[in-house]
Amino acid sequence: MNFELSQDHRVLQDAVRDFVEKEIKPIAAQIDEEHQIPDTLVRKMGEMGFMGSYLPEQYGGAGLDMLSYAIVVEEVSKACGSSGVLISAHTSLCCGPIYTFGTEEQKKKWLPALNSGDIIGCFLLTEPDAGSDAGAIATTYRREGDEFVLNGSKIFITNGGYRGTGVVFATSDKSLKHKGVSAFIIDLRSHGVEILKNEKKLGIRGSYTTAFALDNVRIPAENLLGQEGQGFKIAMDTLNGGRIGIASQALGIAEGAFERALAYSKERKQFGAPICDLQAIQFKLADMWAKIEISKLMTYKAAWLKDNKKNYTMESAMCKMLASEAATFVSHQAIQIHGGYGFICDYEVERMYRDAKITEIYEGTNEVQRVVISKLLLS
Amino acid sequence: MKILVCVKQVPDMESRFKPDGSGTWFEEADLAFRMNEYDEYAVEQAVQLKEQLGNEPEVTVLSIGPDRVNEAIKKALAMGCDRGAHIQDPAPQGKDPWQIASIITQFAQGEGFDLIFTGMQSQDRGSAQVGVLVAELLGFACATTLVGFAYADGVITAKRELEGGIKGIAKLRLPAVVTCQLGLNIPRYPTLPNIMKAKKKEILAIPVADLLKEEAVASTARFYPPARKGGGIVLEGDVGNLVEQLYGILKEKTTVLR
Numbered sequence: 332m333n334f335e336l337s338q339d340h341r342v343l344q345d346a347v348r349d350f351v352e353k354e355i356k357p358i359a360a361q362i363d364e365e366h367q368i369p370d371t372l373v374r375k376m377g378e379m380g381f382m383g384s385y386l387p388e389q390y391g392g393a394g395l396d397m398l399s400y401a402i403v404v405e406e407v408s409k410a411c412g413s414s415g416v417l418i419s420a421h422t423s424l425c426c427g428p429i430y431t432f433g434t435e436e437q438k439k440k441w442l443p444a445l446n447s448g449d450i451i452g453c454f455l456l457t458e459p460d461a462g463s464d465a466g467a468i469a470t471t472y473r474r475e476g477d478e479f480v481l482n483g484s485k486i487f488i489t490n491g492g493y494r495g496t497g498v499v500f501a502t503s504d505k506s507l508k509h510k511g512v513s514a515f516i517i518d519l520r521s522h523g524v525e526i527l528k529n530e531k532k533l534g535i536r537g538s539y540t541t542a543f544a545l546d547n548v549r550i551p552a553e554n555l556l557g558q559e560g561q562g563f564k565i566a567m568d569t570l571n572g573g574r575i576g577i578a579s580q581a582l583g584i585a586e587g588a589f590e591r592a593l594a595y596s597k598e599r600k601q602f603g604a605p606i607c608d609l610q611a612i613q614f615k616l617a618d619m620w621a622k623i624e625i626s627k628l629m630t631y632k633a634a635w636l637k638d639n640k641k642n643y644t645m646e647s648a649m650c651k652m653l654a655s656e657a658a659t660f661v662s663h664q665a666i667q668i669h670g671g672y673g674f675i676c677d678y679e680v681e682r683m684y685r686d687a688k689i690t691e692i693y694e695g696t697n698e699v700q701r702v703v704i705s706k707l708l709l710s
Numbered sequence: 711m712k713i714l715v716c717v718k719q720v721p722d723m724e725s726r727f728k729p730d731g732s733g734t735w736f737e738e739a740d741l742a743f744r745m746n747e748y749d750e751y752a753v754e755q756a757v758q759l760k761e762q763l764g765n766e767p768e769v770t771v772l773s774i775g776p777d778r779v780n781e782a783i784k785k786a787l788a789m790g791c792d793r794g795a796h797i798q799d800p801a802p803q804g805k806d807p808w809q810i811a812s813i814i815t816q817f818a819q820g821e822g823f824d825l826i827f828t829g830m831q832s833q834d835r836g837s838a839q840v841g842v843l844v845a846e847l848l849g850f851a852c853a854t855t856l857v858g859f860a861y862a863d864g865v866i867t868a869k870r871e872l873e874g875g876i877k878g879i880a881k882l883r884l885p886a887v888v889t890c891q892l893g894l895n896i897p898r899y900p901t902l903p904n905i906m907k908a909k910k911k912e913i914l915a916i917p918v919a920d921l922l923k924e925e926a927v928a929s930t931a932r933f934y935p936p937a938r939k940g941g942g943i944v945l946e947g948d949v950g951n952l953v954e955q956l957y958g959i960l961k962e963k964t965t966v967l968r
Binding site for chain 2: 346
């Protein structure tokens with residue numbers, strides 16, 4: 332048994348850290364304030380290979396493993412949670428299902444532009460009345476000749492504002508529930524795709540969270556992903572892998588907040604000594620670090636299981652749950668350690684606190700993760 | 711053209727250094743290591759020259775040390791070097807610059823390099839001797855502390871940083887050794903696809919005993935932290951009084967007002 336990263340993974344971690352330190356950290360506050368990740372940064376992350384890290388080289392990916400992907404999202408999220416979820420949603424939720432369920436023609440057509448980051452991907456499942464209950468989606472599709480015609484609405488779509496490529500879910504007959512759901516690859520610049528709004532949010536403000544209306548959107552029949560009626564399975568399988576990405580994002584946010592809290596506790600003097608000399612602060616740091624380490628172990632383990640083609644459903648649910656709860660806890664405590672300064676935007680931990688909360692909600696709420704874990708325990 | 715780049719792996723300079731048991735080096739156990747900063751400029755310049763010459767030159771990257779130095783070699787391979795040479799030495803810190811230079815020379819003599827790049831010094835030991843010693847041992851031309859590099863028709867035009875901010879231009883005919891300084895270039899990031907490609911590149915593994923023929927000519931007598939200086943002076947009083955006190959100190963104890 333070996334809990335150390337391999338030399339290759341350390342080389343990668345070092346390279347990503349260097350990039351993040353110079354290219355992302357200096358503008359993380361700006362990304363939050365302006366509610367946008369600059370196009371130049373998106374392009375640079377594409378050039379670095381962040382947008383298709385674990386996809387095979389033959390489709391323009393970097394050909395690395397899931398653990399490498401987790402490290403990329405973690406390191407990026409230490410500085411900027413918005414940039415972390417850009418990569419995670421794009422890779423896990425769009426490149427992932429096209430690679431896993433797509434035909435050779437579909438992979439060749441869609442993946443190279445996605446993996447290079449020239450086109451940003453998203454995942455259109457959630458609807459106003461179908462969140463955790465994904466089988467209840469009401470967006471419909473019908474076949475007309477060589478096309479499928481989609482009608483309905485989608486909300487909370489991460490990366491939607493880029494109008495790139497999406498994997499969209501629709502039903503042929505709502506009464507069939509999850510058995511009626513199919514998945515399609517959609518060009519979000521197609522006629523009939525309308526952005527209703529990009530949401531204003533508590534955190535991850537640099538990330539688009541978009542509401543779409545789909546009004547008689549015509550999709551070529553060749554864009555059907557998998558078989559008709561297989562959509563629900565595709566969605567669940569995709570989210571299963573996606574949880575490793577969100578766990579990595581949450582882990583990164585927690586580590587970013589911890590680094591700042593630790594440094595501040597050594598600098599800040601009260602009662603004639605650094606506040607890290609106070610046991611009240613020491614215990615906070617110990618609790619924070621323990622939660623980070625347990626989250627990291629579980630996240631890396633889930634990635635390792637996926638890399639080794641072992642079942643990872645339980646671990647991906649657990650790592651997402653543990654890491655997201657670590658992120659909210661650690662960023663919350665980081666503000667407390669900063670005292671009044673932590674409440675002020677200049678000290679960044681307040682941004683991390685705001686960014687952390689969503690990780691308990693998206694890619695399956697933590698309540699859903701508990702359902703997944705307990706179902707497996709009792710099955 | 712055959713190019714060699716010599717890189718060293720050094721501790722993260724923000725680490726806390728403690729003397730080790732021998733009292734002649736620092737405790738390495740808990741330190742994070744990375745490529746010496748000046749060597750990154752050397753790698754970048756070598757790769758830029760390779761690109762300038764239509765990728766014809768073969769660039770070999772060499773590092774001496776324990777297994778961990780493969781990380782620095784792999785980074786250089788991901789930045790564009792073609793093959794690595796790991797000189798396996800569990801304790802390179804015990805060797806003086808003369809021995810290190812002679813090891814590199816032994817390796818280089820069998821390879822027929824035309825041009826050798828290295829950092830102007832290491833961030834940990836900082837002797838700045840290895841590059842020039844290798845040049846001397848091989849009988850190559852040498853220019854140090856490069857902040858500019860151009861190559862055409864077998865001649866290097868090297869812009870050197872001299873004392874007091876003065877720059878000098880040197881022209882060198884190949885074969886040559888150049889040592890690289892901050893400001894020469896901005897090292898590229900190893901991209902993920904290139905990190906993946908680097909995994910397939912060859913890394914030679916050579917035991918240091920095969921190359922080490924020289925005795926040390928210098929040894930480290932003692933490694934210790936400097937004595938703690940007394941605390942700073944805290945000035946007190948109103949602003950006018952503070953200015954007077956500060957002015958007095960600057961005038962008497964420094965040269966800034968003379």
